[in-house]
Amino acid sequence: MSLHEIIFIILSVVSIVTALGVIISKNPVNSVLSLIVLFFSITCHxxxxxxxxxxxxxxIVYMGAIMVLFLFVIMLLNLNSELEPQKRNWLKYAGAVSGGALLLVITGILRSASMASLDMNTASDIGLIKNLGNVLFKQYVVPFEISSILFLSAMIGAVVLGKKD
Amino acid sequence: MTFLGIDLLFALEKILLISAVLAVSLVVAMYCTWGERKVAGWIQDRIGPDRAGPLGLLQPLADGGKLFFKEEIIPTNANRGLFILGPSLAMLTACMTGAVLPWGDTLTFGNTQVSLQVADINVGILYIFGVVGLGVYGIMIGGWASNNKFSLLAAVRGASQIISYELAMGLSLIALLMLTGTLSLKEIVEQQRAGYWNVVYQPLGFFLFLICAFAECNRAPFDLPEAENELNGGYHLEYSSMKLGFFLFAEYINMFISSALMATLYFGGYSFPYMDQIGLDGNWLTILGMGALFFKTICFIFFFMWVRWTLPRFRYDQLMKLGWKVLIPLALVNMLITGALILWQQS
Incomplete structure (x- = not known):
């Protein structure tokens, strides 16, 4: 086994365990913390x-900014198990069924999709910042600018909604 | 010799380098606590610590020993695991940043060249930016797990302060990156070695970065998360013994690293004027360069302390107003001017 494989296996185990931790743990703060570790292992991937x-x-974006805001909100909510309203049973069953259906659909798509195999040993350089910048600002400059305008309008929208009392 | 495809000599070199960087950060942070009190004493016309050893030089050891032997208290209603995780995370993130800073040029031993930088990754600045963003978790988790309203308030303050000032910091860095055209810290230093220091081209950017560094390190006048007269001590209110020590210590490590970062980005890093003209070569020049970097870093650390003992603390709304309504627009203007100048020069 090469070093790559060993690290990959460790990272994958961490990812799966923390992903399960997000949905299984009862304390919402622990859920958020597992999600942070999950993002970290994805970063390592x-x-x-x-x-x-x-x-x-x-x-930077997920671990450093978004998850801080998640943690921020959940810490301020002060969730207690005693105060939390009991969920009805049929709601749980409906959630399980729809979640399972989504899982089926995703597995079906992934099975039929042709996954281009990525050779780990001949490292491709497309992920380096210089090459990525060249592709983004030359080949895909129009979609890139459009998505940035979309983000800007979303930001302005959020500020406008937040200002309205 | 190889093991699992890694050259063992290479691994040994990196491990030694990492240990050295870690040891230097810890020792400098230790003596920052001594320096802080000496500077405070000097500014307030007192003597400062002078009992432990000559000039009070053993004071940090005495403090550390005291903190280690104090009784450790974990509040009954605190979340035990997270309560311990808080200071650990604060220390971890403080120590991680030093990995990408170039502490010097290369040293030559026989045929092997040892670069005095643990990792020259080509996204060096972004890495530092990311790790600084993680620093807030230590404060937030520690403050929340204490189960105390003052700690929680301080944690929330710390989080919003660090997120707000990160924006202005990032924007002031973008202007610098437009100028250098690289994210690798080593290359930025080499560029400054050949030409002028970046502070000549980016005076406003440097000023903004400096202010944001104060806020990111929770140093006065932006030490709102530990405002003792409003919050009884802040996010580490419930902490005792060495866990409290780690929180305070992490702050000093952050101060050291951000001073070194400012010296690297804006003041030439390990290069100094007439470096290539004085006729020294190889290892001696590298060692002199390291000395230059440490001198610049210590000047910045002194500046941090000088400001702390001179300026009063901001009010929270003033802090937010300064961050969002002054620093961010200024950083944007700086970015626009830099971009326009670069375009004008190219055409």
Whole structure:
């Protein structure tokens, strides 16, 4: 077994365990903390694929910003198990059935999709920041600008909604 | 010799380098606590610590020993695991940043060249930015797990302060990156070695970065998360013994690392004027360069302390107003001017 494989297996185990932890743990703060560790292991997966820019952006945006806000909100909500309203049983069954249906659909798609195999040993350089920038600002400059305008309008919308008392 | 495809000599070199960087950060942070009190004493016309050893130089050891032997108290209603995780995370994130800073040029031993930088990754600045963002978790988790309203308030303050100032910090960095065209810290230093220091081209950017560094380190005048007269001590209110020590210590490590970062980004890092003209070569030049970097870092640390003992603390709304309504627009203007100048120069 090469070092790559060993690290990959460890990371995958961490990812799956923490992903389960997000949905299984009863305390919402623990859920959020598991989600943070999950994002960290995904960042490590990106590094293994030599996608350094994607890795660091995932690190900054998801771990550093979004999860801080999640934690922020959940800490302030002060959730207690005694105060939480009991969910009805049929709601749980409906959730399980619809979740299972979604899982089936996703597995079906993934089975039929042709996955281009990625060779781990011949590291591709497309994930390095220079190459990625060249692709984004030359080949895909129009979609890139459109999505940035979309983000800007979403930001302005959020501020406008937040200001309205 | 290889094991699992890794060259063992390479691994040994990196492990030694990591240990050295870690040891230096810890020792410098230790003596920052001594320096802080000496500077405070000097500014307030007192003597400062002078009992433990000559000039009070053993004071940090005495403090550390005291903190280790104090009784450790974990509050009954605190979340035990997270209560311990808080200071651990604060220390971890503080120590992680030093990995990408170039502490010097290369040293040559016989045929092997040892670069005095643990990892020259090509997203170096973004890495530092990411790890700084993680620093907030230590404060938030520690403050929440204490199950105390003052700690929670301080944790929330810390989180919103760090997120707000991260924006202005990132924007001021973008202007610098437009100028250098690289994210690798080593290359940024090499560029400054050949030309002028970046602070000449980016005075406003440096000023904004400096202010944001104060806020990110929770240093006065932005030490709102530990405002003792409003919050009884802040996020580490319930902590005792070395866990409290780790929180305070992490702050000093952060101060050291951000001083070194500012020296690297804006003041030439390990390069100094006339470096390539004085006729020294190889290892001596590298060692002199390291000395130069440490001198610059210590100047910044002194500046941090000087400001702390000079300026009063901001009010919370003033802090937010400064961050969002002054620093971010200024950083945007700085970015626009830099971009326009670069375009004008190219055409």
């Amino acid at each position: 990106y590094v293994m694929l030599n996608a350094q820019f994607l890795a660091i952006v995932n690190f």
